[in-house]
Structure formats: structure tokens, C-alpha cells
Amino acid sequence: MTPTTMLAALYMPGNERMVIEKNYPIRALQDNEILLQVAAAGVCHSDVFLLSGVTVDTRKYVMGHETCGVPIKLGPKVDSNTIRKGKLYSVSLVDGCMHSTNGTPVAENTIGIGKDGAYAEYIIVTADMLVPVPDGVSPEVAAIASDAGVTAYHAVQHAAKVKRGDKVLIFGVGGLGHLAVQYAKHFGATVYACDFKPEALKLALELGATEAFDLIELTNKTTAGFTVDITIDFVVNNQTFSLAMAALRGNDVNFPSSPTLVLVGVSAENLVFDTLDIVVSGVQIHGSTYGPRSALVAALDLFSKGVVRAHVHSEPLENVNKVIDLGTRNQLRAFEIIGRKVVIPHHNMH
Incomplete structure (x- = not known):
């Protein structure tokens, strides 16, 4: 019935x-x-x-x-x-x-x-x-x-176009981010992760991330010259955006490939950035949803x-x-x- x-x-x-x-x-x-x-x-x-x-x-x-x-x-x-x-x-x-x-x-x-x-x-x-x-x-x-599963896959494969040899930094190892770490690894990338929770950092390493940083550790790394090719942000606030730009800014622009920043998360913050910095660094910013x-x-x-x-x-x-x-x-x-x-x-x- x-x-x-x-x-x-x-x-x-x-x-x-x-x-x-x-x-x-x-x-x-x-x-x-x-x-x-x-x-x-x-x-x-x-x-x-x-x-x-x-x-x-x-x-x-x-x-x-x-x-x-x-x-x-x-x-x-x-x-x-x-x-x-x-x-x-x-x-x-x-x-x-x-x-x-x-x-x-x-x-x-x-x-x-x-x-x-x-x-x-x-x-x-x-x-x-x-x-x-x-x-x-x-x-x-x-x-x-x-x-x-769909949103993280689309962000990694379609928006970020992750491929073998890329260095990828993922912000937020939560419901989507822990999947993105594995997708990026599957497509042949060297994966890094950033989160403020020790449990999330431990999980990222268990799932294949090469290194996992809290916010202070990543700040110190980028100050010392650490760079990646792609960042995928499942948090999206001014702090993660600034850290993503710092990790991408040191890369050479090599058309048609350029340093890529993908925004997936949603927050109540309005992102603040210098347009000249975006233009000069050559960083490509993409939004990704579903x-x-x-x-x-x-x-x-x-x-x-x-x-x-x-x-x-x-x-x-x-x-x-x-x-x-x-x-x-x-x-x-x-x-x-x-x-x-x-x-x-x-x-x-x-």
C-alpha cells in the first residue's frame, strides 16, 4: 500500500x-x-x-x-x-x-x-x-x-582541471574537501591541505596529502617561498583567499596554463583583493558549483x-x-x- x-x-x-x-x-x-x-x-x-x-x-x-x-x-x-x-x-x-x-x-x-x-x-x-x-x-x-561527491569532483576535474604533475593546495578538509584530496591524488597531483582542525589535518595525510598545514604553518611556508599550481578553497574567507594568493603568486605565467584559484565554499565575507595583484600575478579565479x-x-x-x-x-x-x-x-x-x-x-x- x-x-x-x-x-x-x-x-x-x-x-x-x-x-x-x-x-x-x-x-x-x-x-x-x-x-x-x-x-x-x-x-x-x-x-x-x-x-x-x-x-x-x-x-x-x-x-x-x-x-x-x-x-x-x-x-x-x-x-x-x-x-x-x-x-x-x-x-x-x-x-x-x-x-x-x-x-x-x-x-x-x-x-x-x-x-x-x-x-x-x-x-x-x-x-x-x-x-x-x-x-x-x-x-x-x-x-x-x-x-x-559531485561538487568536489567538478571542482577538481572541470574547474581546476587537475592533471598529473600539478601541485594542488586544498583549503578545508570537511565533507567536500576530504573527497577533493582523494580526487586530486587520483588524477596524479601532489596534494597539500590546510585546515585549522588537527583531526582534519590527520585525515588529509591518511587520504594521501603530502603535507597538511594549519593556517599559521601555511603562512610561514608561503613566506619562505612555498608555491603551488592550483588552490581549491572549500572555506572561502579573506584569510584563505590571501593564503591561496600567496601560494600561487610565485608561479610563472605560462599560457595557456596559469596559476588557478577555485572558489567552492560559501561564506558571509566579501573577499578583498588588489586588482593589480590579480592582473600582474596572472592568477585565474574560477567559481565552481555542483x-x-x-x-x-x-x-x-x-x-x-x-x-x-x-x-x-x-x-x-x-x-x-x-x-x-x-x-x-x-x-x-x-x-x-x-x-x-x-x-x-x-x-x-x-
Whole structure:
């Protein structure tokens, strides 16, 4: 019997915490839609921005945009030979029709950011959002592959264009950064990492980084002449930007290759820089967000082969507010979580 209501964590305008509803209605499927039983949903730092009022939305919707699940009901126009009930699928954030003029997702049409998302027992998706999960990939890893895995892969492979022989410096060894360290290593780079947490620095070294620095150590290194070819910043504040520029500035400009700075993280800070410094140093600055379906396929493949290992910590769905905000100590805001947190609906808890 198809369920008609579900447990869900909702964005409510004016609330700094999600509202947990035990009987949130599940709407009827349209012809091309699929009802997916959520297996796991990743908790992303961008959820903090949604709840903190940085963005203003007047709608009520289920949050959670990083997920995987199993189809339990198909709309009448969904090809049952293409989408199989009982098979685990990772969910791309947007369907094939939802993009802006430059190809990036339109926020209002993204699951968990305007449309009902995955902090729930069920989610409604379309076939072109689903990517089959290879054998050997757990639901927790398949969930984070859909956003953290894609975003880090796109930043390393497409935005930074990391190749064999490059020296790459990664800022922030968190949910995305710990994957980026491994992607860059996989593509043949010598990888360095910077984080203020000793546990994160230890993890970076375990995952293949040649050296890992805290902020003071990196400042001393760049002062002594340390340089890299590429920096990928998952923190993005004035301190990391300045350190990235210091590590890139000493390189020669060798067209078409130039020192490259990729910004992936989001913060409330406005970056301050000298335009003459940018022009003279030849540093190319790129922003990177999410990635194409092919990046999700590639990320899942690397997970399935054991080339990339995801560090994942699970909590029941009911605890999603605890994960995002433990009283006055917000784990995500304080960047205290090493790896990625996922929440799992009760029906999938072991």
C-alpha cells in the first residue's frame, strides 16, 4: 500500500530550526514522476544558510537536497524497464529541464531548496534525476555522492582541471574537501591541505596529502617561498583567499596554463583583493558549483572501486536539527564535523 503521509523536516519562514512534521502529506504523482523511499540524506553546510536567514524564502517545503533512495511507485509514463523498483539510485539535485542560462541549477526548482526534498521518508523525483548506484556503495555514501561527491569532483576535474604533475593546495578538509584530496591524488597531483582542525589535518595525510598545514604553518611556508599550481578553497574567507594568493603568486605565467584559484565554499565575507595583484600575478579565479550528471556517475564509480573513501557519520532523521544545531554549539557553523553527516529515516535504520 502506497503511503499517504510521512515524517518530514520542513523549512518554515522565520524559523531558525526545521519544523518536524509527523504526518506531512505525500501528494499524488504526476505522469512522469517517481515516489522514492529515502535511504539516506546528507546534511550540507548550505542548509545553515537557508535557516540563518541569509536567503529569504516565503515558502514552506521539506529541506534536504543530498540523497539516494529506492523507487516504490512509478507514474504511468515512467518506463519500468529504465527505472526499477527496489534498485538503489543516487539523486541528482535537478532534473534535466531545470537550469539557468549558464547551466547552473535554479534554486527555486532544486529539491530541498524550494521543492520538497529528502529530509523525509519519501521524495518525489523524475527519471532523469536518478543515477543507478553500483554494487558495493552503501546508501550513506550514495547519498553524499549526489552533492558532495559531485561538487568536489567538478571542482577538481572541470574547474581546476587537475592533471598529473600539478601541485594542488586544498583549503578545508570537511565533507567536500576530504573527497577533493582523494580526487586530486587520483588524477596524479601532489596534494597539500590546510585546515585549522588537527583531526582534519590527520585525515588529509591518511587520504594521501603530502603535507597538511594549519593556517599559521601555511603562512610561514608561503613566506619562505612555498608555491603551488592550483588552490581549491572549500572555506572561502579573506584569510584563505590571501593564503591561496600567496601560494600561487610565485608561479610563472605560462599560457595557456596559469596559476588557478577555485572558489567552492560559501561564506558571509566579501573577499578583498588588489586588482593589480590579480592582473600582474596572472592568477585565474574560477567559481565552481555542483556539476553535471557525468560527475555523479564518475564519483559513484570511484566510490565503488574503493579509489575514493567517504567518511560518513549517520544519525536518525528525527535528529536532523541536532546535527545542524546542538543548542548554542552549531556543529556545521563551527566546522566541527570531520567528513559528512547523513540522516536516515526510521524505516532504514538497522
